[in-house]
Amino acid sequence: MSSLPRRIIKETQRLMQEPVPGINAIPDENNARYFHVIVTGPNDSPFEGGVFKLELFLPEDYPMSAPKVRFITKIYHPNIDRLGRICLDVLKDKWSPALQIRTILLSIQALLSAPNPDDPLANDVAELWKVNEAEAIRNAREWTQKYAVED
Amino acid sequence: MQRVQADQKPARMHQHAHTHSHAHSLQHAEEKEHNSNEMTTNLSSTGRIAASSSATPSAAAGGGASGAPTPPKSLALNQNHHYAPGSDTSGEQEEELLDSRYECAICIDWLNEPVLTSCGHRFCRSCLTAWMQKNNQCCPMDNKRLSAEHDIFPDNYTRREIEQLKRDCPNSSLGCSVVASPIELHRHLPSCPYRRQQEPQEEKCPFAKIKCDFVGRPETNQLEEHLKADMPHHMQLMLQAFQQTAIATWQPHKPSTSGAAVENGHGQQQLPPPPQYANGVDEQIVQTMYQRIVVLEQRTREQETRLENMQKQLRLARQQAPVDPRYSNGTIVWRIEQLGALVARLRANANNQVYSHECYTSPHGYKFCARLNIQPRKPHVLSLHVHLMQSENDYHLDWPFKGRIKLCMVHPADATLSQHDTIMTKPEILAFHKPREAISTRGFGFLEYANISNIIQLGFCADDRLLIKIEINIV
Numbered sequence: 186m187s188s189l190p191r192r193i194i195k196e197t198q199r200l201m202q203e204p205v206p207g208i209n210a211i212p213d214e215n216n217a218r219y220f221h222v223i224v225t226g227p228n229d230s231p232f233e234g235g236v237f238k239l240e241l242f243l244p245e246d247y248p249m250s251a252p253k254v255r256f257i258t259k260i261y262h263p264n265i266d267r268l269g270r271i272c273l274d275v276l277k278d279k280w281s282p283a284l285q286i287r288t289i290l291l292s293i294q295a296l297l298s299a300p301n302p303d304d305p306l307a308n309d310v311a312e313l314w315k316v317n318e319a320e321a322i323r324n325a326r327e328w329t330q331k332y333a334v335e336d
Numbered sequence: 337m338q339r340v341q342a343d344q345k346p347a348r349m350h351q352h353a354h355t356h357s358h359a360h361s362l363q364h365a366e367e368k369e370h371n372s373n374e375m376t377t378n379l380s381s382t383g384r385i386a387a388s389s390s391a392t393p394s395a396a397a398g399g400g401a402s403g404a405p406t407p408p409k410s411l412a413l414n415q416n417h418h419y420a421p422g423s424d425t426s427g428e429q430e431e432e433l434l435d436s437r438y439e440c441a442i443c444i445d446w447l448n449e450p451v452l453t454s455c456g457h458r459f460c461r462s463c464l465t466a467w468m469q470k471n472n473q474c475c476p477m478d479n480k481r482l483s484a485e486h487d488i489f490p491d492n493y494t495r496r497e498i499e500q501l502k503r504d505c506p507n508s509s510l511g512c513s514v515v516a517s518p519i520e521l522h523r524h525l526p527s528c529p530y531r532r533q534q535e536p537q538e539e540k541c542p543f544a545k546i547k548c549d550f551v552g553r554p555e556t557n558q559l560e561e562h563l564k565a566d567m568p569h570h571m572q573l574m575l576q577a578f579q580q581t582a583i584a585t586w587q588p589h590k591p592s593t594s595g596a597a598v599e600n601g602h603g604q605q606q607l608p609p610p611p612q613y614a615n616g617v618d619e620q621i622v623q624t625m626y627q628r629i630v631v632l633e634q635r636t637r638e639q640e641t642r643l644e645n646m647q648k649q650l651r652l653a654r655q656q657a658p659v660d661p662r663y664s665n666g667t668i669v670w671r672i673e674q675l676g677a678l679v680a681r682l683r684a685n686a687n688n689q690v691y692s693h694e695c696y697t698s699p700h701g702y703k704f705c706a707r708l709n710i711q712p713r714k715p716h717v718l719s720l721h722v723h724l725m726q727s728e729n730d731y732h733l734d735w736p737f738k739g740r741i742k743l744c745m746v747h748p749a750d751a752t753l754s755q756h757d758t759i760m761t762k763p764e765i766l767a768f769h770k771p772r773e774a775i776s777t778r779g780f781g782f783l784e785y786a787n788i789s790n791i792i793q794l795g796f797c798a799d800d801r802l803l804i805k806i807e808i809n810i811v
Binding site: 190191192195196215248249250257258259267279281282283285315316317332 | 441442443444445463466467470476477479559641642645648649691774775
């Protein structure tokens with residue numbers, strides 16, 4: 186038995202055998218704790234049609250601590266900053282070992298459908314989302330077309 | 337789907353070009369020696385390389401080349417095989433039979449020494465203990481408070497249920513006759529005399545075939561670091577291997593050049609074996625090179641994407657920097673595009689209003705924006721008002737605001753024709769009191785700022801664009 190925890194092996198197997206619609210997570214060929222992730226923008230959201238790349242890493246004490254997830258594709262979202270860091274409670278203080286890679290990625294996809302400008306990571310984006318939501322949504326759609334469609 | 341296919345084609349073309357360049361480089365090196373025999377050998381070798389190269393792509397893809405885009409299932413098989421084939425078989429079989437009642441949500445495996453929480457969830461004792469030792473005093477499933485003394489109980493019923501689930505050892509087809517519960521099987525498998533030999537838990541360098549002896553552990557980045565740091569060494573090894581190949585394929589031809597009839601016959605007898613050996617070596621080396629090229633190509637593409645993203649961010653940051661309202665010193669330069677469409681929209685509905693971007697009188701000063709609208713009873717005139725906005729500075733500023741506001745409709749062709757208006761604040765006007773909303777509902781300005789037809793006739797509107805400049809100063 187390798188020193189990789191059985192849980193990670195099982196999660197990886199299940200991700201391959203039962204893919205989540207709109208989400209693709211592939212382990213790196215050199216590091217079984219590192220995943221290349223693709224999340225499609227949810228329908229009826231300004232991110233619709235976009236294909237967003239993320240990277241996900243399982244720390245040494247996973248599942249007792251949350252995975253590290255970051256957007257690689259640029260995205261105009263009040264809870265995601267310019268470095269791709271994500272402000273999401275289940276990735277921080279609300280983490281639970283009963284959550285898995287698939288549930289985390291589904292939560293991120295849900296965050297795209299329901300931005301929360303009252304708990305911002307990108308203050309300027311969140312400010313615009315409050316003051317002029319129509320313009321903010323237009324910006325999000327533009328960024329999706331510009332950065333997430335060619336990818 | 338189509339995008340992926342499009343990606344594959346240029347990648348393949350690039351790889352071919354890369355290989356050709358490499359062969360060309362070798363040819364150049366050989367030519368420097370000006371030896372006709374070696375040139376002949378080189379031509380033959382080049383031909384074989386080309387042939388092997390055309391054959392390699394499908395083989396590499398079939399083998400799960402590290403960089404090639406392969407279906408997730410193939411990659412999964414590759415990964416599983418790499419890490420724990422025996423355990424994989426066992427895991428799959430167990431997974432089919434694993435009832436959710438007997439699964440620990442933390443380790444996603446059979447409950448081992450199950451415990452039951454007062455909120456009704458089951459975990460392995462060691463899994464829940466590990467979670468709670470990290471200062472987490474709540475249930476992983478529903479976040480209910482848990483105390484180790486009062487809320488966690490041995491679940492002997494579930495433990496007995498699991499112990500009664502008997503099944504064959506996964507190695508029964510290899511001769512093992514053990515029948516046991518999943519927990520017992522888990523302990524039995526590492527020592528089962530019929531177990532298949534595990535794959536080594538070490539990752540070898542893909543250049544091992546040409547004598548690179550690096551070995552790394554799969555769960556770390558050692559191999560990746562090695563591939564980056566030791567590339568010159570790998571190129572050297574590849575060159576040496578090619579030189580050896582050239583020498584090996586060169587010797588059998590030497591006797592045939594003598595010209596004697598008897599020696600010709602002897603030469604013919606010698607020809608068959610060396611080409612086969614050389615082909616084998618060539619194919620291995622070319623395959624290794626191909627895999628490396630695929631990996632490098634992928635990394636290059638990723639780096640290019642990241643670089644492009646960073647450049648775009650930098651461009652945006654530069655563009656946005658001058659627009660930071662905090663440093664506008666009370667000036668709004670409002671560029672209104674598509675004035676015609678805007679006027680039509682404002683006339684269509686009296687509730688339609690358009691706001692400018694905000695400005696600050698100073699980084700820690702008052703915050704303002706401007707508003708344009710058209711009154712329902714006066715569709716021929718444009719109204720312009722200035723509004724205070726809430727900001728983080730309000731608590732330390734003097735209220736009501738006292739200042740001078742200059743409004744200027746800029747004439748694009750002749751500045752002397754611009755329309756200037758200056759208004760002074762008055763303390764009794766509510767518009768200058770501390771705002772109670774994000775944008776104060778009370779504004780100050782002109783209900784009849786400009787006649788719309790005059791704006792057009794007098795030339796203020798160039799290319800359907802209007803420029804309004806507002807300066808706000810404290811006095």
